[in-house]
Amino acid sequence: MKKRRFGFMLILVLFLSILLSDGIAKTNLSAKASEDIxxxxxxGVDFKPWxxxxxxxxxxxxxxxxxxxxxxxxxxxxxxETNLCLDGHHIRSINSNENEPVIHLAEGCFSxxxxxxxxxxSGTVSGGCSGVTIDxxxxxxxxxxxxxxxxxxAGGGVVVNANGSFTMNGGKITENAAGAxxxxxxxxxxxxxxxxxxxxxxxxxxxRENNLYLHKNFPKIExxxxxxxxxxxxxxxxxxxxxxxxxxxxxSAANFFSDLSDYHIATTDNGEACLQERIPGEFTNxxxxxxxxxxxxxSQHSVATVEQDKTNxxxxxxxxxxxxxxxxxxxxxxxxxxxxxxxxxxxxxxxxTE
Numbered sequence: 356m357k358k359r360r361f362g363f364m365l366i367l368v369l370f371l372s373i374l375l376s377d378g379i380a381k382t383n384l385s386a387k388a389s390e391d392i393x394x395x396x397x398x399g400v401d402f403k404p405w406x407x408x409x410x411x412x413x414x415x416x417x418x419x420x421x422x423x424x425x426x427x428x429x430x431x432x433x434x435x436e437t438n439l440c441l442d443g444h445h446i447r448s449i450n451s452n453e454n455e456p457v458i459h460l461a462e463g464c465f466s467x468x469x470x471x472x473x474x475x476x477s478g479t480v481s482g483g484c485s486g487v488t489i490d491x492x493x494x495x496x497x498x499x500x501x502x503x504x505x506x507x508x509a510g511g512g513v514v515v516n517a518n519g520s521f522t523m524n525g526g527k528i529t530e531n532a533a534g535a536x537x538x539x540x541x542x543x544x545x546x547x548x549x550x551x552x553x554x555x556x557x558x559x560x561x562x563r564e565n566n567l568y569l570h571k572n573f574p575k576i577e578x579x580x581x582x583x584x585x586x587x588x589x590x591x592x593x594x595x596x597x598x599x600x601x602x603x604x605x606x607s608a609a610n611f612f613s614d615l616s617d618y619h620i621a622t623t624d625n626g627e628a629c630l631q632e633r634i635p636g637e638f639t640n641x642x643x644x645x646x647x648x649x650x651x652x653x654s655q656h657s658v659a660t661v662e663q664d665k666t667n668x669x670x671x672x673x674x675x676x677x678x679x680x681x682x683x684x685x686x687x688x689x690x691x692x693x694x695x696x697x698x699x700x701x702x703x704x705x706x707x708t709e
Contacts, residue, residue, distance in 0.1 A: 395419045395440065397471045397497075402440055411446070412437065415466070420444040420478070429455045429483065432466045440471040441478025441499045448482035457483035457504065460492035460519065472498035476527050479503070485510050486531070489519030489545065496553075500527040507534040509568070510541030512558060519545040522579070523553040528566075531558045537568030539589070544572075550580035550605075555588045564614045565591050569630075575600040582606030589614045590630060597629040 395402040405411070405418040409425060412418055415435030423445045430446075448457040457480050460466055468487075472478040478499045480486040486501035487494055494513070501512045511531030515521045521542070532538045539558030540547070547567075555566045566589030567576075576588075578601040586606065590598055591614040598611065603626025611620045611628050621631040 395442070397438065397440060400438060402438065411439075419471075420446075423447065425449060426457065426482075428452075429457060429459045431459050431461050431464060432468045434465045436467045436469070438469045438471065441473075441480075443473045443475075443477045445479045445481065447479075450483065453507070454484050456485040456488040456514070457481065458487045460487070460489045460494055462491045462518070464492060467493040467495070469495040470497060470499050470526065472500075472526065474498075476500045476525075484508075485514045486512050486528070488514040488516070489521055490516045491518040493520045493522070495522045495524065496526045497524045497551075498526045500529065502527070502530045504531045505533070509533055509535045509537045509543075511537070512539045512555070513541070515540070515542040515545040515547060517544040520548070521546070522548040522550075523555075524549070524551040524580075525553060527554045529554065529557045533558075533560050533565070536560055537565060537591070539566035539568075541568050542573055543570055546574065546577065548577040548579045549586070549588070550578065550582060552583045552586050553588060554586065558589075564589060566614055567591065569596070569598060575627075578602045578605045580605065582610045584609075586610045587612070590620075591615060592618070592630050595630050595632045597623055597627050599628045602627050 395404070400417050402417045402419040404421045405424075406421050407424070408422045409427070411424060411426070411430040411432075413433055415433050415437045417438040419440035419442045421442070421444070424447070426446065426448045428450055429448065446457060448455075458468065460468060470480075476498055480499065480501045481503040483504050484506040486504045488510070496513075504511050511533040512528040513521060521540070528539050533541075537558075538560045539555045557564070558566045569590055569592040571593070575597060576599045578599055582602075582605055588611050590611055592598070595618065602608075608620045608622045608628045613619055613630060617633055618630045619633055621629050623629050
C-alpha cells in the first residue's frame with residue numbers, strides 16, 4: 356500500500372514539474388517576444404514607445420510613436436535632448452491659433468530635438484503655421500516628412516530664427532505654403548546645415564515654387580558631410596550669390612535647383628554652388644534648344660504644289676493663290692503675248708513680200 360502511495364506521489368511530482376517548467380518557458384518566450392516587439396533603436400540608442408494620442412512627452416528622452424497623435428496646442432520639447440521616431444505615424448495639429456507651429460523649440464528651453472522615421476519617410480508633421488519653428492535650440496531632421504503646413508507670413512515648413520540651428524540629414528519638407536515668402540524653409544538668421552539625403556521641394560508661395568528662401572544676409576548652406584545623389588533642394592533668392600560652403604568633394608550643383616526661371620545653378624571656381632543670373636537667350640539644357648526645321652528646296656515645293664492640285668477633285672474648294680502661283684501665270688501671259696506678236700509680225704512680213 357505504501358509502495359502504491361509512493362509511486363503515485365512520484366508521478367504527481369513529475370507531472371507538476373513538467374507543468375511548471377513549461378509555464379516558465381512560455382513566460383520567458385512571451386517576455387522575449389514582447390522585448391523584440393518593443394525594441395526600437397536608432398544610432399545605437401534604445402527608444403521606448405509613446406502610446407498617447409493627444410499629447411507629446413513633457414520630459415526629454417527617446418520615444419517612438421505607436422499611434423497617430425492629434426494636438427490641440429503646440430508641442431514644446433523640454434530642456435535637454437529628445438529623440439523622436441515617427442515610425443510611420445503622424446503628428447497633426449488642429450490648433451485654432453493660426454500663428455502656432457506644430458513643434459516649437461522656444462527661447463529659454465535649451466532643447467535639442469532629433470527626428471527619425473522609417474526609411475520611406477511616411478511619418479508626417481502637419482497642420483500648423485509651420486511644422487517646426489526654432490527660436491532657440493537645435494533641430495536635427497534625420498527622417499520623416501514635414502508637409503501640409505500653412506502660414507500667412509513666412510516659413511511654411513521650418514522657420515529658423517536668430518538663436519536656432521537646423522541640421523537636415525534626411526527626410527522631406529514638401530507641400531507646405533506661405534503667404535509672404537519661403538513656403539519650405541525660412542532661415543532669416545541662425546544656421547542651416549545639410550548632409551545625406553535631404554529633400555526640399557514642391558513648397559509654394561502664391562502657387563509658385565518657393566522652397567529654401569535665401570535672405571540677403573543669409574549665411575551659406577553648410578555642407579557637413581556627403582550629399583547623396585537623391586538629395587535635392589530648391590533655392591530662392593533675389594540676387595545672384597554663392598549658396599553653399601563645403602560642397603566641393605561632398606556633392607555637386609546637381610543637388611540644387613533654382614525656384615526662379617531668371618536664375619540657374621552654377622559652380623564657382625572653388626567648387627561651391629551658386630545662383631547665377633541667366634543670360635537672355637542662353638540655353639542651359641539641351642532639352643530647351645529648339646532647332647528650326649530646314650526649308651525644302653523650291654523644286655520640291657513646286658512638285659508638291661502640282662501633286663496637291665492633282666489630288667483636288669473638280670469643283671472642290673481650292674486654297675488662295677500664293678505669290679509663286681501669280682508669278683507663274685504672269686510669265687505664261689507674257690510668253691503667250693510675245694508668241695502672238697511674233698505670229699502677227701510674220702504675217703505682215705509675208706504680205707509685204709508678196
